[in-house]
Amino acid sequence: MVRVVNAGEIAPSRSAWAVAAERIRVRAGRHLAVDGLDLTLDNGVHGLLGPNGAGKTTLMRALATVIRPVGGRLELLGQPASHGGDLRRVRRDLGYLPQQFGCYPRFTLREFVEYMAWLKQMPKAEIPGAVQRAVDRVDLTEHADRKLKTFSGGMLRRAGIAQAIVNDPRLLLLDEPTVGLDVEQRVTFRALLRELGTDSCVVVSTHLVEDVVAACTNVVLIDHGHLVWQGTPEQLADEETPDGIGDSPAERGYSALLRERRGQAVTR
Amino acid sequence: MNGRRAANDHPRHVDPVTLARYATGAEPTTTGTTGAGPTTTGTTTTGVRLGDPALWGVEAHLERCPSCRARLADLADPATSALVAGVRERLEPGLATPPAPPRRRWTPELRTSAWPIVAWTAVSVGMLLTAMAFELAYPGMPSLVLLIAPVAPLSSVAAAWSRRTDPAYEMVAATPGAGLWLLLRRAVIAMVALIPVLAVVGWQVGLSPARWLLPCLTFTTATLALGGRIGVDRAAAWLTCGWAAAVVAPALISQHSSVLFRPGSLPCWAVAALVSGVLMLLRADDHLRLASHG
Numbered sequence: 001m002v003r004v005v006n007a008g009e010i011a012p013s014r015s016a017w018a019v020a021a022e023r024i025r026v027r028a029g030r031h032l033a034v035d036g037l038d039l040t041l042d043n044g045v046h047g048l049l050g051p052n053g054a055g056k057t058t059l060m061r062a063l064a065t066v067i068r069p070v071g072g073r074l075e076l077l078g079q080p081a082s083h084g085g086d087l088r089r090v091r092r093d094l095g096y097l098p099q100q101f102g103c104y105p106r107f108t109l110r111e112f113v114e115y116m117a118w119l120k121q122m123p124k125a126e127i128p129g130a131v132q133r134a135v136d137r138v139d140l141t142e143h144a145d146r147k148l149k150t151f152s153g154g155m156l157r158r159a160g161i162a163q164a165i166v167n168d169p170r171l172l173l174l175d176e177p178t179v180g181l182d183v184e185q186r187v188t189f190r191a192l193l194r195e196l197g198t199d200s201c202v203v204v205s206t207h208l209v210e211d212v213v214a215a216c217t218n219v220v221l222i223d224h225g226h227l228v229w230q231g232t233p234e235q236l237a238d239e240e241t242p243d244g245i246g247d248s249p250a251e252r253g254y255s256a257l258l259r260e261r262r263g264q265a266v267t268r
Numbered sequence: 269m270n271g272r273r274a275a276n277d278h279p280r281h282v283d284p285v286t287l288a289r290y291a292t293g294a295e296p297t298t299t300g301t302t303g304a305g306p307t308t309t310g311t312t313t314t315g316v317r318l319g320d321p322a323l324w325g326v327e328a329h330l331e332r333c334p335s336c337r338a339r340l341a342d343l344a345d346p347a348t349s350a351l352v353a354g355v356r357e358r359l360e361p362g363l364a365t366p367p368a369p370p371r372r373r374w375t376p377e378l379r380t381s382a383w384p385i386v387a388w389t390a391v392s393v394g395m396l397l398t399a400m401a402f403e404l405a406y407p408g409m410p411s412l413v414l415l416i417a418p419v420a421p422l423s424s425v426a427a428a429w430s431r432r433t434d435p436a437y438e439m440v441a442a443t444p445g446a447g448l449w450l451l452l453r454r455a456v457i458a459m460v461a462l463i464p465v466l467a468v469v470g471w472q473v474g475l476s477p478a479r480w481l482l483p484c485l486t487f488t489t490a491t492l493a494l495g496g497r498i499g500v501d502r503a504a505a506w507l508t509c510g511w512a513a514a515v516v517a518p519a520l521i522s523q524h525s526s527v528l529f530r531p532g533s534l535p536c537w538a539v540a541a542l543v544s545g546v547l548m549l550l551r552a553d554d555h556l557r558l559a560s561h562g
Contacts, residue, residue, distance in 0.1 A: 064442045066558040087556055091444040102435020104380055112436075115376045119445035163439060 017042050017075070018171050018201030019063060024072030024082070026055075026062040033058035035225035036072065045197035047212030047219050047233075048205040049254065055225040056205040057099050060175045063203065064096040077170055092121055095169035097160045099176045099205075105149035109140060109159050112148060116163040134166040137192060139185075153180040161189075165196065172202045178211050190215035209251045213237075221257060228261045282326050282336050286318065290326045291343035293317040377453050384433035385454075388423040389461045396420060400469045410525040413473050415516045418483035419508045421462050422491055426504035428454035429495075431561045441558050448552040451492065451500070451560070459488070479529065482537035486544050487511070493547040496554020499562030 019041040026034040033055040050056050061067045062074065065081050074082040079090045103112055113131045122130060135144045138158040143151070151159060157180045164172060178186055193215045196202050203220075206212060212219055213233045221229040221236075229239075236257075237249035244252030244259075282290070318326065330336055344352075399412035429451050431437045440446050463481075470480050487507055495503035519526045527533065554560055 061438075061558065065556075066438065066441045068557055087553075088444040091442060094442060096439060096442040098438040101439055104436060106379055107376075111376065115380075116439065116443065118376075119440060119443035119450070121444045160439070 018077055019203070020073075020075040021062075022073040024062065024069040024074050026058050026067055026069045028055075028058040028067075032070075033225055034062065034069075037222065037225060037227050039220065039227055039230075041201055041203065041218070041220075043197065043199060043201050044217040045193050045202045045204065045215055047216035048203055048222065049209065049212055049219055050207070050222040050228075051258065052207065054223045056207075056222065057175055058225075059222065060096075060099075060173050060203070060205050063171075064094065064098075064173050065090060066096075088121075090171075092167065093170040095164035095167065095172040097164045097174045097177055101160055103148040103151075103156060103159060105147065107148055108145050109135060109148060109151075109162070110144045112159065113163050113166055117166045120167045122167055130166050130168070134162040137165065138162045139188060154182060154185060157181060158185070161192075168200075170200045172196060172200055173205075174202070175205045176207075177204060178206060178208065186211070209236075209246070209248070209254050213248070213250045221254065223258055223261055226261075229257050281333065282329055282339075284339075286322065286326060287336065287339060288343055289318050290323065291340060293323075377457060380434060380436075380454075384427035384430075385424050385458050385461070388427045389458065392420045392423060392462055393465050396465055396469045400472055403473050409523060410519045411473065411475070411529065413469055414475065414480060414483075414529050415519060415526070417466060417470070417480035418487045419511050420466065421459050421484060421488055422504040422508055424458035424462060425455045425488060425491060426501035426562075428458050429561060430499070430501040432501070434561070437561045438558065441556075441561060446556060448492070448548070448555045451555050455488065455492070478534060479531075482534065482541050483528075486537060486541040489541065489548045490544040492555075493544055493551050496551045496557075496560045498559070500560060501562040 017040045019039060021037060021039040023036045023038060024034060025032055025036055035055075037055075037059065048056055048059065058067070062069050063076065065076065065087055069082045072082065074080070076090045077093055079085045079087075081087065081090055104115075107115065110131060113134055114127055117127045117131055132144075135141055138161050140155065140158055140162065143155065148156065148159065157177065161174065161177060164174065178189060181189060190211070193202060193204065197217060204211070204216065213236075216233060219229070219231055219233055219236050220227065229236075233250060236253045239253035239257050240249045241252065241256040244254075244256040246252040246255050330340060341349075395416055396413065399416055403409070403412050427433045434440065440450070463484075466480055466484070467477065470477060491500060491503045491507055494507070495501075498506075515526050515528060528537075
């Protein structure tokens with residue numbers, strides 16, 4: 001479907017970075033899961049990589065503006081998101097897929113994505129077309145009018161991705177989006193990610209190094225709530241050391257970086 | 269998709285002369301020889317090609333302005349109009365009708381957490397009916413209906429906004445539409461189910477509506493004011509327990525009606541409802557975050 005590109009969409013952004021975090025600290029319950037993290041991200045696909053408990057989900061929640069950081073400065077799409085700032089304006093250009101989520105079982109896929117589009121305050125006339133495009137992009141066209149309770153795990157995940165991209169977000173946050181997808185769906189999904197990353201900032205959190213290598217333009221490695229390393233997937237593979245654990249150069253580079261970081265933490 | 273701010277800005281429409289030149293100028297023409305739609309202009313410049321900057325300006329405007337597009341369509345030469353009409357005629361039967369824009373605004377809200385709300389409302393209705401039966405059977409006791417009416421809607425309101433009952437709460441929380449107003453919509457749905465029951469029960473035991481409605485509103489708005497930080501469901505639970513311990517239990521043990529329900533205390537309840545309503549509005553931004561969902 002051809003759509004008109006309007007002046008609002010091609011207006012230059014007034015911020016240098018889609019995400020700019022300065023020494024942010026974010027709590028998950030009582031635990032300080034993100035502790036003084038500095039991060040800047042621009043357009044492209046960013047893989048947020050780290051072991052379990054590294055603070056990935058908490059960081060994603062802070063970026064999705066659903067948790068207020070307890071310290072530091074966070075700016076999203078040029079708007080302050082930690083204190084003050086117009087949260088609603090940021091959220092209109094935001095897409096978010098949480099790690100764990102449920103859908104309303106009695107809604108059809110179309111109704112669900114429509115409801116989310118309405119909550120994202122899209123113009124009413126644009127909603128049906130945008131919903132159809134989002135559903136098409138995640139390959140659920142023929143299931144659009146089925147109830148969500150009949151969906152499999154992988155299909156639900158794709159329904160979640162559809163609601164995240166329905167408003168063509170400038171900042172798209174996907175927390176473990178490949179869980180439950182089979183090999184073929186993963187490959188299609190990576191192609192979608194690359195496409196989305198050309199004109200928006202996509203952050204994908206994952207603990208699978210292979211996902212990052214295949215689809216991301218940039219890798220952000222965090223551990224214990226700190227930024228450990230940031231670079232391209234190729235640079236990650238170059239960090240490989242002979243004693244690194246893993247099946248591919250990137251995996252060995254990943255484990256080497258983590259070990260180095262932990263070594264520093266112990267000696268300090 | 270981000271065009272809602274730019275969509276309707278038409279500082280100036282394309283003037284008829286320029287539009288006519290745009291309509292005829294797609295092909296290189298010699299001055300004054302073309303017959304395509306120049307009737308509206310009557311100037312000697314008709315038929316001269318527009319320069320590139322003017323052309324781009326007109327094109328950018330046409331993309332956003334349906335009325336100028338309609339005027340342009342009128343200027344098309346008969347051959348083009350006939351071609352477009354023919355194509356349209358051939359294509360139209362094969363095109364699926366586009367889905368209608370969603371019109372239902374309350375039904376999705378109603379269905380998001382319908383079952384938990386229904387379940388909790390049923391519990392509250394059961395309690396109110398029991399209280400009414402008890403009060404009619406033992407007229408000498410403190411009014412049980414008055415004692416439980418203030419907290420009766422709280423469980424339904426909590427069910428409408430809790431991570432335990434709303435499976436998509438985290439996705440909803442990250443949207444610009446989330447916040448106090450969405451919560452209020454859901455709370456209204458929860459209250460609409462319960463208020464008629466309260467009205468009937470109150471009328472049966474001979475209470476004026478203000479005596480139960482004001483405490484009811486006070487506690488609901490207080491729940492929403494507190495709930496932004498600690499979670500609406502937790503706020504509802506604390507207020508219900510606090511009320512039960514501080515007022516309901518002493519009244520039942522002493523068998524004296526609480527001072528809170530003397531007829532003279534109505535102005536106090538009105539002030540309390542107003543204060544908690546203002547607090548709720550002041551704390552509205554708390555509901556933008558995940559903490560509000562319990």
